[in-house]
Amino acid sequence: MTDAFDAVLPAQLPAPQEATAYAPSNIALSKYWGKRDAGLNLPLNSSLSISLAEWGTTTTILPADRDEVSLNGEVLDPASSFATKVVAYLDRFRRGQTLPVRVETVNTIPTAAGLASSASGFAALTKAIDGAFALSLPEAQQSMLSRYGSGSATRSFWHGFVRWDRGADPAGMDSFAVPVEAPWLDFRIALIKVDTGPKAQSSRDGMGHTVATSPLFPPWPDRAEADCAAIEAAVRAQDFATLGALAEANALAMHATMMAARPALTYLKAGSWQVLEALWQARAEGLEAYATMDAGANVKLIFLKEAGADVRRLFPAAEIIDPFGYSP
Amino acid sequence: MTDAFDAVLPAQLPAPQEATAYAPSNIALSKYWGKRDAGLNLPLNSSLSISLAEWGTTTTILPADRDEVSLNGEVLDPASSFATKVVAYLDRFRRGQTLPVRVETVNTIPTAAGLASSASGFAALTKAIDGAFALSLPEAQQSMLSRYGSGSATRSFWHGFVRWDRGADPAGMDSFAVPVEAPWLDFRIALIKVDTGPKAQSSRDGMGHTVATSPLFPPWPDRAEADCAAIEAAVRAQDFATLGALAEANALAMHATMMAARPALTYLKAGSWQVLEALWQARAEGLEAYATMDAGANVKLIFLKEAGADVRRLFPAAEIIDPFGYSP
Numbered sequence: 001m002t003d004a005f006d007a008v009l010p011a012q013l014p015a016p017q018e019a020t021a022y023a024p025s026n027i028a029l030s031k032y033w034g035k036r037d038a039g040l041n042l043p044l045n046s047s048l049s050i051s052l053a054e055w056g057t058t059t060t061i062l063p064a065d066r067d068e069v070s071l072n073g074e075v076l077d078p079a080s081s082f083a084t085k086v087v088a089y090l091d092r093f094r095r096g097q098t099l100p101v102r103v104e105t106v107n108t109i110p111t112a113a114g115l116a117s118s119a120s121g122f123a124a125l126t127k128a129i130d131g132a133f134a135l136s137l138p139e140a141q142q143s144m145l146s147r148y149g150s151g152s153a154t155r156s157f158w159h160g161f162v163r164w165d166r167g168a169d170p171a172g173m174d175s176f177a178v179p180v181e182a183p184w185l186d187f188r189i190a191l192i193k194v195d196t197g198p199k200a201q202s203s204r205d206g207m208g209h210t211v212a213t214s215p216l217f218p219p220w221p222d223r224a225e226a227d228c229a230a231i232e233a234a235v236r237a238q239d240f241a242t243l244g245a246l247a248e249a250n251a252l253a254m255h256a257t258m259m260a261a262r263p264a265l266t267y268l269k270a271g272s273w274q275v276l277e278a279l280w281q282a283r284a285e286g287l288e289a290y291a292t293m294d295a296g297a298n299v300k301l302i303f304l305k306e307a308g309a310d311v312r313r314l315f316p317a318a319e320i321i322d323p324f325g326y327s328p
Numbered sequence: 329m330t331d332a333f334d335a336v337l338p339a340q341l342p343a344p345q346e347a348t349a350y351a352p353s354n355i356a357l358s359k360y361w362g363k364r365d366a367g368l369n370l371p372l373n374s375s376l377s378i379s380l381a382e383w384g385t386t387t388t389i390l391p392a393d394r395d396e397v398s399l400n401g402e403v404l405d406p407a408s409s410f411a412t413k414v415v416a417y418l419d420r421f422r423r424g425q426t427l428p429v430r431v432e433t434v435n436t437i438p439t440a441a442g443l444a445s446s447a448s449g450f451a452a453l454t455k456a457i458d459g460a461f462a463l464s465l466p467e468a469q470q471s472m473l474s475r476y477g478s479g480s481a482t483r484s485f486w487h488g489f490v491r492w493d494r495g496a497d498p499a500g501m502d503s504f505a506v507p508v509e510a511p512w513l514d515f516r517i518a519l520i521k522v523d524t525g526p527k528a529q530s531s532r533d534g535m536g537h538t539v540a541t542s543p544l545f546p547p548w549p550d551r552a553e554a555d556c557a558a559i560e561a562a563v564r565a566q567d568f569a570t571l572g573a574l575a576e577a578n579a580l581a582m583h584a585t586m587m588a589a590r591p592a593l594t595y596l597k598a599g600s601w602q603v604l605e606a607l608w609q610a611r612a613e614g615l616e617a618y619a620t621m622d623a624g625a626n627v628k629l630i631f632l633k634e635a636g637a638d639v640r641r642l643f644p645a646a647e648i649i650d651p652f653g654y655s656p
Binding site for chain 1: 543544546547548551573576577580581583584585587588590591592594596597598599601602604605
């Protein structure tokens with residue numbers, strides 16, 4: 001089985017040149033949860049996301065005498081978790097060649113939003129590597145390679161709606177994302193921060209624990225695949241009520257698989273449920289907004305522009321994103 | 329198919345005489361969730377409970393000129409939901425015979441505990457009917473018949489641990505409860521009331537909705553059956569850590585099946601999760617107590633006598649029950 005990096009990269013990389021790239025973060029409306037191959041980071045099911053416009057990561061690569069990684073302007077200890085991951089990912093491209101670089105990572109996601117930055121981080125890093133080593137790989141191939149850094153990074157190469165196809169190839173060469181060409185200018189996202197301590201378990205570990213121990217996990221992959229297709233159809237039809245109900249149900253089902261894990265995995269906290277209860281109460285009174293939650297306590301809402309004032313009234317601290325209002 | 333009541337009752341009932349009976353409420357440590365036959369109230373899986381000693385229902389039946397139902401000393405409107413259910417259940421026994429009775433029901437469950445009383449109610453009613461009509465049915469048959477009133481009533485005919493076997497007979501003649509002869513004098517239960525409004529959906533409706541719509545329901549019956557056997561083994565071995573972990577996981581899995589229903593069914597509220605988070609924090613610091621939750625927002629804890637002081641400190645408003653400390 002050919003390694004994916006060997007398959008798409010030239011045998012020798014040129015000396016690095018300076019390159020900068022930006023990638024938006026993304027939120028899955030149809031979740032990725034569970035791997036069919038942990039080594040290749042291959043998912044059990046396809047997923048569909050919306051990108052977060054100007055909330056993302058800008059990464060610059062520069063020639064250097066030795067590898068150096070900075071985050072938000074601060075040079076990191078090479079032994080830090082972040083620097084180790086970045087260098088390990090670079091090494092997949094360099095495959096033994098001595099091509100030291102300096103990697104400058106700047107996240108534009110407000111800390112208050114409580115969003116993970118690994119998706120935009122690995123996508124921006126991949127794009128910057130592509131530029132620095134003059135690879136000119138098609139975006140689909142960059143998306144495929146970014147999967148080795150973080151599964152959700154595959155979806156961060158485009159703005160708007162993006163679908164990551166699970167693929168069928170055991171080597172994972174067909175498991176990458178593609179843009180869903182269906183702009184929806186009134187589509188909005190709100191991020192509602194729920195204060196909690198640090199995450200108990202990374203999403204990678206939580207996924208593995210759930211797949212291994214949750215008696216309710218087995219039906220998830222088929223349902224998630226069906227949800228992904230139905231959610232894409234609702235996006236293309238701009239059928240917001242169907243999209244919202246499906247996205248919320250898909251997220252709750254993912255969290256249900258974790259809640260049934262043994263022992264239980266509960267990223268959602270009492271504060272998350274307070275937000276959901278307030279949302280459901282408002283929805284019963286007419287507000288068209290739906291929730292989605294990832295491997296953390298924060299709650300994200302989706303709604304259309306016309307519901308914006310009501311969402312702000314209900315959740316004054318929410319950060320609101322206009323995913324199609326991005327101007328580079 | 330013979331009707332279960334025809335099968336075990338004499339063709340004609342005698343005139344009623346006064347009879348009084350008591351039945352304790354019970355809490356399932358291994359849950360009943362999902363029916364294989366809604367008409368016969370037959371469960372998809374076996375369940376195991378602990379009875380609540382002096383918390384239950386006392387029912388008296390007296391001869392009368394016409395049916396009359398009172399609850400906690402108050403005569404009810406015959407059209408009320410409670411009176412209608414009691415008379416409909418009586419009619420299953422009377423099968424067209426004119427044998428009017430007065431039914432006096434007194435619940436000894438503190439309202440503050442927020443516990444349902446249908447289990448003890450239908451068990452006490454069945455026992456009182458047995459006495460009033462001089463039936464002298466074995467308890468197993470009374471348990472089997474009480475299933476038509478409320479599934480969980482089958483487990484309220486005994487103190488201590490009780491197992492309701494799902495049975496295999498399509499007519500349900502073998503689906504009744506049996507006592508698990510394994511007294512555990514140090515076993516304790518705490519009821520922690522979580523304030524919420526009225527229940528959104530009865531457990532009967534919630535069960536049906538979950539079975540019909542939850543993509544995660546299909547693995548539940550097999551897992552619940554396995555949990556029931558493992559929980560019984562832990563009870564018999566007095567292995568509290570195993571029992572507690574299994575009971576908590578079983579309850580969370582049941583709630584996970586509901587959370588994945590479409591639309592989601594969430595009997596647990598933000599306040600329930602606050603209790604669970606406080607419990608998990610205390611458990612991480614050494615407290616040996618585990619939670620179980622039914623079709624409502626309240627949380628029940630199980631623990632051994634030695635943990636009582638810590639449980640009281642953590643949840644000062646908890647009601648604590650000694651299930652083997654009952655003296656009639």
